Structures are given as C-alpha cells and as structure tokens.
Amino acid sequence: MASARRINNILLREWEAIFRDLNSALFVTCLPVLILAQAMVVVWLLAHYGGEAVATSSVFMTAIARMAGAMPSTDGLHNVDMLRLLLLNQLPLYLLLVPAIVAVAFATFSILEEKLTQSLEPILATPVRTWELLLGKALSGAVPAIAATWVCAGLLVAGLHVLQWDHLLGWVMTASWYLALFLLTPAVALLSFLLGIIASPRAADSKAAQNIAILIILPVMALIGIQVTGQVWFTPILMLAISLAVIVIDIMALFLAVRLFRRETIVSGWR
Amino acid sequence: MGQSGTAPLVQTSGLTKKFGDLLAVENLTLAVEAGQILGLLGPKDAGKTTTLRMLAGIIAATSGQARVAGFDPSASPEKLHEMIGFLPESPGLYGKLSARRNLEYFAGFYRGIDGSRIEAQLKAVGLWERREDKIGSFSKGMKQRLALARALVHDPVVLLLDEPTAGLDPQAGRELRQMITTLREQGKAIILSTHNLPEAESLCDRIAVVHTRLLAMDTPRALRERLFQREIEVELQKPNELAYKSIKDLPYVKAAIIDGCLLRVELSEPETMQPNLIATLVKAGAKIMSVTEKRHSLEEIYLDLLHKEADGKR
Numbered sequence A: 001m002a003s004a005r006r007i008n009n010i011l012l013r014e015w016e017a018i019f020r021d022l023n024s025a026l027f028v029t030c031l032p033v034l035i036l037a038q039a040m041v042v043v044w045l046l047a048h049y050g051g052e053a054v055a056t057s058s059v060f061m062t063a064i065a066r067m068a069g070a071m072p073s074t075d076g077l078h079n080v081d082m083l084r085l086l087l088l089n090q091l092p093l094y095l096l097l098v099p100a101i102v103a104v105a106f107a108t109f110s111i112l113e114e115k116l117t118q119s120l121e122p123i124l125a126t127p128v129r130t131w132e133l134l135l136g137k138a139l140s141g142a143v144p145a146i147a148a149t150w151v152c153a154g155l156l157v158a159g160l161h162v163l164q165w166d167h168l169l170g171w172v173m174t175a176s177w178y179l180a181l182f183l184l185t186p187a188v189a190l191l192s193f194l195l196g197i198i199a200s201p202r203a204a205d206s207k208a209a210q211n212i213a214i215l216i217i218l219p220v221m222a223l224i225g226i227q228v229t230g231q232v233w234f235t236p237i238l239m240l241a242i243s244l245a246v247i248v249i250d251i252m253a254l255f256l257a258v259r260l261f262r263r264e265t266i267v268s269g270w271r
Numbered sequence B: 001m002g003q004s005g006t007a008p009l010v011q012t013s014g015l016t017k018k019f020g021d022l023l024a025v026e027n028l029t030l031a032v033e034a035g036q037i038l039g040l041l042g043p044k045d046a047g048k049t050t051t052l053r054m055l056a057g058i059i060a061a062t063s064g065q066a067r068v069a070g071f072d073p074s075a076s077p078e079k080l081h082e083m084i085g086f087l088p089e090s091p092g093l094y095g096k097l098s099a100r101r102n103l104e105y106f107a108g109f110y111r112g113i114d115g116s117r118i119e120a121q122l123k124a125v126g127l128w129e130r131r132e133d134k135i136g137s138f139s140k141g142m143k144q145r146l147a148l149a150r151a152l153v154h155d156p157v158v159l160l161l162d163e164p165t166a167g168l169d170p171q172a173g174r175e176l177r178q179m180i181t182t183l184r185e186q187g188k189a190i191i192l193s194t195h196n197l198p199e200a201e202s203l204c205d206r207i208a209v210v211h212t213r214l215l216a217m218d219t220p221r222a223l224r225e226r227l228f229q230r231e232i233e234v235e236l237q238k239p240n241e242l243a244y245k246s247i248k249d250l251p252y253v254k255a256a257i258i259d260g261c262l263l264r265v266e267l268s269e270p271e272t273m274q275p276n277l278i279a280t281l282v283k284a285g286a287k288i289m290s291v292t293e294k295r296h297s298l299e300e301i302y303l304d305l306l307h308k309e310a311d312g313k314r
Ligand SMILES: Nc1ncnc2c1ncn2[C@@H]1O[C@H](COP(=O)(O)OP(=O)(O)O)[C@@H](O)[C@H]1O
Pocket: A267, A268, A269, B019, B022, B023, B024, B042, B043, B044, B045, B046, B047, B048, B049, B050, B051
C-alpha cells in the first residue's frame, strides 16, 4: 500500500517531467507513428510498383515459399498478395522498434535528469525503497512505450483497411502477431528501459546514452533480416520461444540494474 | 549521557568508511542529544559529507556502529528515514517544477502529509508567495530554504545538514542560521557540517574538528582556548640570532622560530606577555620594524592538530 503510493508518486513526476519537455513529448508521440507510416509506405510502394515482377523475383521466392508452408491457407492467393503478406508480416517485428526506442529514451531522460539535478541523494534519504524507485521509473517508461506500440498496431489495421487489403488481415493478425504485441513488446520495452538505466549513469550526455538504443535496434533488425530473406519463418512457437528468451534476458538485466542501483553506487558513481 | 539523563538521539562509535583504499572517515565516535547542535568542522575532503551520509543510511559504514533516532542506519534505512531530515550539499530540487510541487513530490514518500503541512512549511521558510514559481528562477538562498523545508516536511527528530550555508550570500546565510537556531529550540538533534569557523562558533553547542579522524570535540569556548592561540610576528631590521636566543627559552614563550628578518613567536598569554617580549628583544639589541599579531587560519589549526596527534601517537 505504502509502496504503491510511493511508486505512483515517482511515476506521476516522471510523466510530468517528460510531457513538460516538448522534445520528449514529440518524441514519444510522433516517432512511433513515423516508424509505422514509413514501413507502410514501403510495403505499399513495393507491392504497387514492383508487383508481379518483385513477387516472383528470386529475392523473395524462398521467403514466400516458407510463408506459404507456414500458412497453408494462403494457397489460393495470387503472387502480389503473397508479396504484400510477406512484407506485412515483418511489421510486428518492425514495430518492436517502438518500445525499444521509446523506453530507452525515457530511461536515459529520467536518469540524466536526476543526475543533473542531483536529486537522487535527497530521494534516497526518504523512506522510498530502491526497488520502488526503480519500478516507478521502469513503469513510467514501459507503459507509454507499450501503449505507443499498441496504438501503432491499431493504426496498422486501420491502414490495411484504407489500402483495401482487408482480405489479408486474417494472415497478418495471427497468433505470432498477438504474441509479438502482448508478450514480446512488453519484454522488449522492459529490456530497453533496463539497458538505458544500466548505461545512462556511465554516459556523458543524453546523446551518448541514446546511442545505446542502437544496441537494441540491431537484434530487431536482425530478426527481420532473417525472416524476409527466407531463412526461417516466425511461427507462433518460434515467436513464443523468442519472447521467453527476451524475458530471461530481462530478468538478468533486472538483477544487474538493481545491483547497479544500490544507494551507495548511485551517490558514489554518479558524481 | 547528558545532564538531563536522556539518551542521545545520535550516537556513533568507531564509525569508519573506506572507499577502496581511501580512508574517508576513521574511528568516529560522537553523540548528540535533543536540542543540541553539533558542528562537524573540517576542510574539504575531511569526510564530513561521508559521515552525514552514513548517519542518513545512504551509504554503509565499513565498520563501527551508529544509532540514529533509535535505528541502525545500515539495518533499517526506511524506518530511519521517517525520523530524520537530510539536507544534502546541493539542494537537488527539480528546476522545472514549482516550489510547491517540489515539496509535494518529496513529501509523497512519507505517510500522511497533507496540503496544510506543505503550506505551513512553505510559509515557515518564506516561500509561500513564490510557491507556484519554478524553482529554476530561485536564488541559491531560496533553493536552500526550500531544501530545508523538504528536510523538515515530515517533522523529523534528527536533522543532518551538509554545509547548509555554503555559497550563500551573508544575508541568506544569516537567515538560514536563524532558522537552524529555531529548530534547536524546538528540540531537534542537529548535526551540521561546515568549513566555516565563525559559523561553527556562533551556531553550535559543540564542535567536532574532523580531518578523516576526530581531532577535537568540545564547546566552541573550550576549543577557542585550546586552538586559537595567537602568534606574534616581529619584523626585525636585519637577521638577529642573538635576539632570538634571548627569548626562545622564556617561560611564556611556547614556540619561536626565526626566518631571516621574521621572528615568529607563540605566547601563552599574549595580552600580558607581549610587552615583556618586546622589551627583552630590544634589550638584546634587536631593531624592530613592526609587530603584528596573527590569528591562526583554520587550515593551520588543522595541520597543527594533525601534527600534535601524530606526535602523540609516537
Ligand atoms: N563515493 C565516493 N567514492 C570514492 N571516494 C569518495 C566518495 N565520497 C567521498 N570520497 C572521498 O572521501 C574523502 C572525504 O570526502 P567527503 O566526505 O566528501 O569530504 P567533505 O564533505 O568533508 O569535503 C575525500 O577524499 C573524497 O574524495
């Protein structure tokens, strides 16, 4: 009860700080939409102008074959629809960029703010527990990051409707997609936030700290690369396995963050 | 134990802190009762902040014991924090938030602090009129007052103040000292650190001179007598070994050195013995250009104390 009150206290002030700052407010709201819009434009362009030629090109042939194998019900679809589907099925992975970037930005913003104002020392002299402080901050970053991703997913569905690709929806909103959205996205958001917490005190400024975001973007891009070139297809089982792996990494990162977040280290190392 | 027989609110014994190989605080033993101000007086890097942080349960002691407001700071920091108010060296307030919001936020970590308590605190430090202003625009003195209000918002029984007046202009410093005096009258046990000798003298019931170790702890009055011996500097027209020899073994001369034309003499009773000293010098043929009285700087006192301690250990 007392913990909940203190966590809430932290959460509210973090949001106040973030949304008072125009840059970070724009960052959280606009960046996810830009990421999604850009992806959809690419999908549309490729399908529209590339069409049959791209769909049957050797570049995508293996991947499309693999997809057809994973989703036999796509049997009757023509080639261009198969290309659209292949590209659309990358989007749940691509959308992982949103929690990754938003959460790491929040983490670095939050830690650097405390570092610059030197406010951690008086906070540590209050009855707040270290884990409450950490959880309050993590929630303040993870909640908007996850929310932004879900909004993007909603916009994606709306976008398919606008493009009159509704008939493909059933093969986009698969079990894999729901796993990516409701399991992998929170796991990635948390991991990203924790990495931000771990790295920020060591970074000289927010630029340096946000470069850490690259670290988490790379594996996401790698996942897309693997699928789109036809190496593997992320079946629900595989997606579940990846999510669980990230959750395991989350737990390890949490232990590391709590260790690094010891009172003594904060006051000593963050001078 | 004090005269009243009450147990001290802050008590340490052999408190020691090492950062790796660096010994920051060594074997510190002290006690403070309700209604008392203890000053930790020491130069930069003397371990003042480290001591206060250990007492506040922010960092753990390497060895030794402490009891603050009935709690062991390293064992139960959360309970301890309900009972103590801590003013860090830098105010650590959020520049983009208003004075009221800053105070509300920190108050939010304690039980049952309502708006009227916040209001009373802001009024007590004279910031009620400015409550909605962002504190980024505040002067250093105003920030420090708000930080003090924050340390007091939960009505703690022990106050730990790290250099409360450092960097303030004289007027702001005076205001803050006034507030601290009021807090003593309210019966709080206060430990404050300072490198400012006059401040320690005027504010504290007892002064602990620290330089990693505790060098001396006493009332300002007793310390003054021990520490503030005066030195007389006699400038001669030319170096005169004979004059030096004539005075160096006099009973009231505690120490004397000659350095070219400068003769430095430490007297046990400067007021009464200075004329005798001059008469003796003149009799020995010294031509005196000037006589100046020098008070030891604080730095010299520390060094002096350190030397004495090192000598005593041998
Ligand atoms: N967190 C820390 N890590 C390493 N050394 C420290 C740390 N804090 C203080 N020190 C060292 O301990 C000594 C005492 O520091 P401090 O307590 O800040 O002194 P003061 O407050 O009297 O200036 C200094 O030599 C300082 O460099």
